[in-house]
Amino acid sequence: METWKIKNYVVEYIDESHTYLVDGIILPSITQILKVKFGNKYQGISKEVLDNAAVKGTRVHEAIEKWYKYKVEDIGCKELKNMKFLQRQYKFEVIDNEVPIILFKDNKPIACGRLDLVLEENDELGLGDIKRTATLDKEYLAYQLNLYRIGYTQCYNKEIKFLKGFHLREDVRKYVSIPINEELALKLVEEYLAKEVV
Numbered sequence: 001m002e003t004w005k006i007k008n009y010v011v012e013y014i015d016e017s018h019t020y021l022v023d024g025i026i027l028p029s030i031t032q033i034l035k036v037k038f039g040n041k042y043q044g045i046s047k048e049v050l051d052n053a054a055v056k057g058t059r060v061h062e063a064i065e066k067w068y069k070y071k072v073e074d075i076g077c078k079e080l081k082n083m084k085f086l087q088r089q090y091k092f093e094v095i096d097n098e099v100p101i102i103l104f105k106d107n108k109p110i111a112c113g114r115l116d117l118v119l120e121e122n123d124e125l126g127l128g129d130i131k132r133t134a135t136l137d138k139e140y141l142a143y144q145l146n147l148y149r150i151g152y153t154q155c156y157n158k159e160i161k162f163l164k165g166f167h168l169r170e171d172v173r174k175y176v177s178i179p180i181n182e183e184l185a186l187k188l189v190e191e192y193l194a195k196e197v198v
Helices: 030-038 047-072 077-088 138-156 183-195
Strands: 001-004 009-014 019-022 025-027 095-103 108-121 124-131 162-169 171-177
Touching: 001 095, 009 030, 009 095, 009 108, 009 183, 019 108, 025 077, 025 108, 030 108, 030 138, 047 077, 047 095, 047 108, 047 124, 077 095, 077 162, 077 171, 095 183, 108 162, 108 183, 124 138, 138 162, 138 183
Parallel strands: 124 162
Antiparallel strands: 001 009, 009 019, 019 025, 095 108, 108 124, 162 171
16 A cells, blocks of 8 residues: 555555545545546457556556656666657656646545656646557547646646657657646536536
């Protein structure tokens, strides 16, 4: 279990069950809120394929986290090499990664999550998310990153000026701009909360 203190709240995360607790109360993840719009994106794909993809995706996220936090390099990870290439190309800095957030509505915690990357580019702060999927779903990323942006701003009082998607898979390396659209994200939160009440 991992624990953080955010805005006088104690946030706990149980990895085995992917469960978030805030002050001992189980809250949905940002991913669960996204299911209101996107359902189970991977329905119909075999468990074996999904498990294999999850292992590879976890390795990529861990390789990138270890490199930026501890300068420990997974030399066999192509995606890390490509991430470093993108960094040289676009001149961004990775300020932090795997950052926990709470999403608030009317000053009440309603969801939690962990965002992949806090970036700095041209003296501005941004958020990034790493995807290793076969195709990059920009619509999904827009909802996801905008929800993270709201939560990050609420938790850390820092203004986020840009959102980026990283598509890293084998030889694929893309650094994609995602539009900021707070209204889009808040509408999805309302839909989620309305479903919970019913």
